[in-house]
Structures are given as structure tokens and as C-alpha cells.
Amino acid sequence: MSLQSPLGKVRGLGTAGTGVHHWWVQRLTALALVPLAVWLLVSLLALPALDFVTLVSWVGGTWTASLLTLFVLTTSWHSSLGVQVILEDYVHDQGLKTTSLVLSGFVHAVLAVLGVFAILRIAFGSPL
Amino acid sequence: MRTRPLSPHWTIYRMSRYSMLTSFANRAAGLVMSAGLLVFIYWLISLARGVRAYSHAQQLLASGVAKLFYVAVIAAFSYHLAAGIRHLIWDTGRGLEKAQSQRSAWLVVIAAILLALLCGWWAFRAREAGG
Numbered sequence: 001m002s003l004q005s006p007l008g009k010v011r012g013l014g015t016a017g018t019g020v021h022h023w024w025v026q027r028l029t030a031l032a033l034v035p036l037a038v039w040l041l042v043s044l045l046a047l048p049a050l051d052f053v054t055l056v057s058w059v060g061g062t063w064t065a066s067l068l069t070l071f072v073l074t075t076s077w078h079s080s081l082g083v084q085v086i087l088e089d090y091v092h093d094q095g096l097k098t099t100s101l102v103l104s105g106f107v108h109a110v111l112a113v114l115g116v117f118a119i120l121r122i123a124f125g126s127p128l
Numbered sequence: 129m130r131t132r133p134l135s136p137h138w139t140i141y142r143m144s145r146y147s148m149l150t151s152f153a154n155r156a157a158g159l160v161m162s163a164g165l166l167v168f169i170y171w172l173i174s175l176a177r178g179v180r181a182y183s184h185a186q187q188l189l190a191s192g193v194a195k196l197f198y199v200a201v202i203a204a205f206s207y208h209l210a211a212g213i214r215h216l217i218w219d220t221g222r223g224l225e226k227a228q229s230q231r232s233a234w235l236v237v238i239a240a241i242l243l244a245l246l247c248g249w250w251a252f253r254a255r256e257a258g259g
Binding site: 031034045085 | 250
């Protein structure tokens with residue numbers, strides 16, 4: 001039992017205190033993605049060609065591999081949060097909503113792992 | 129289960145057409161790029177799987193439908209970036225007045241169009257030169 005008065009509770013923690021977590025992470029990932037996405041776009045456009053050898057040596061570079069890993073993780077997280085909000089707002093059937101939310105979360109987790117694994121595989125071993 | 133009251137949804141707000149359109153477009157652009165993420169990861173995996181897998185993917189990713197999709201992704205990216213920066217500025221408590229937000233709505237659209245054109249021009253030029 002808590003001795004804290006209802007007013008004190010509201011002024012202090014209010015709810016469990018995690019209500020803004022979703023909002024905050026969406027903003028943080030957005031902020032991180034501004035430079036990361038611009039970097040990726042400019043790098044891709046500046047590549048001399050899009051053939052296999054050029055791309056493998058580009059992805060495998062220390063800086064590229066690191067930034068690309070950050071990009072994949074941040075984008076997957078940001079996309080997961082965004083799709084979640086859209087599903088919560090527009091899917092009204094409760095069962096369908098839960099199913100689609102779970103599915104979206106799983107798909108995003110799989111995408112993140114696949115992306116990071118692909119980058120590491122290119123960086124550490126020659127996939128020729 | 130009894131339907132429980134929901135928090136106020138957009139139907140109860142009197143949003144101006146500017147904020148309504150720009151907010152909706154931002155979500156739509158985000159969704160397009162979520163699809164883009166799917167394609168990007170597929171591209172990375174095929175690159176990691178080797179020459180043959182990549183050349184197979186290259187054929188798929190060079191199709192007409194794919195090219196149309198890149199145009200959509202570039203447009204979505206340009207818009208989402210500009211609108212996203214506007215949202216981040218809003219989050220600091222600035223630019224929320226009606227006149228300011230209407231002005232920034234136009235600014236976002238103009239910046240997005242310019243950025244998309246720049247990207248499109250650059251990509252086209254790179255393709256002409258390299259392939």
C-alpha cells in the first residue's frame with residue numbers, strides 16, 4: 001500500500017511513467033535518421049556503378065558497414081513504431097488489430113536481423 | 129466485450145485542411161518507405177548471398193515496376209524528411225501558431241519537391257554516366 005496521496009501520485013509519476021516512451025523513441029530515431037538517411041542517399045547516388053564488386057567493396061568498408069548497421073537498426077525501429085501507430089488508428093477490428101500488430105513487429109525484427117547479418121557477412125567474408 | 133470509449137479521434141478536431149493533409153501525407157509517405165525497407169533488405173541479402181543471387185536480384189530490381197517504385201520512394205523520402213523536420217521543430221514548442229503552421233506546410237511541400245527533383249536529376253545523371 002502506498003502512502004502517497006492521489007494528487008501526489010498525479011504530480012509525480014502519474015501513470016506507470018512509461019507513457020511517453022513510444023513517442024520519445026519515435027522522435028529519437030527520427031532525429032538519428034536525418035543524418036543517416038541523407039548519408040545513405042548521397043553515398044548511393046555518388047557510387048560510380050551498381051555492380052556486384054563495387055557494392056561489395058562499398059558495403060564492406062569499416063565506416064560504411066558501421067553506418068549501414070546503424071541505419072538498418074534505426075530504420076527498422078522507426079518503421080515498426082510508425083506502422084504500429086497506423087495499425088492502431090485505422091484497424092478497428094480488435095482481433096485483426098492484435099494480429100496485424102504482432103505480425104508487423106515480427107516482420108520488422110526479422111528485417112533488422114537479416115539486414116545486419118547481410119552487412120556483417122559482406123564485411124567479414126567475401127561472399128564471392 | 130462492451131466497446132469502451134476511445135480517446136478523441138480526428139473526427140472531433142477542426143483541423144485545417146493544411147494540417148490534415150500534411151499529417152496524413154506524412155503517414156502515407158512513411159508507409160511507402162516501410163515497403164522500401166523491405167526492398168532494401170532484400171537487396172542487401174542478395175548482395176550478401178553472392179554474384180549469382182545479386183544478378184538475379186538486379187534483374188528484378190531493374191524492372192519497370194521497380195523503377196516506378198523508386199520514384200515513389202524518392203518522393204516519399206523527400207516529403208517525410210521535410211515534414212519530419214517540421215514535426216521535430218513542433219516538438220520543441222515552436223511554430224505551432226496557425227499562421228506559422230500554414231506557412232510551414234507550404235515550405236515543406238516546396239522543400240520536398242525541390243529535394244525530390246534534385247535526387248531524381250542526380251540519379252538520372254549517374255545512370256547516364258555509369259549504369
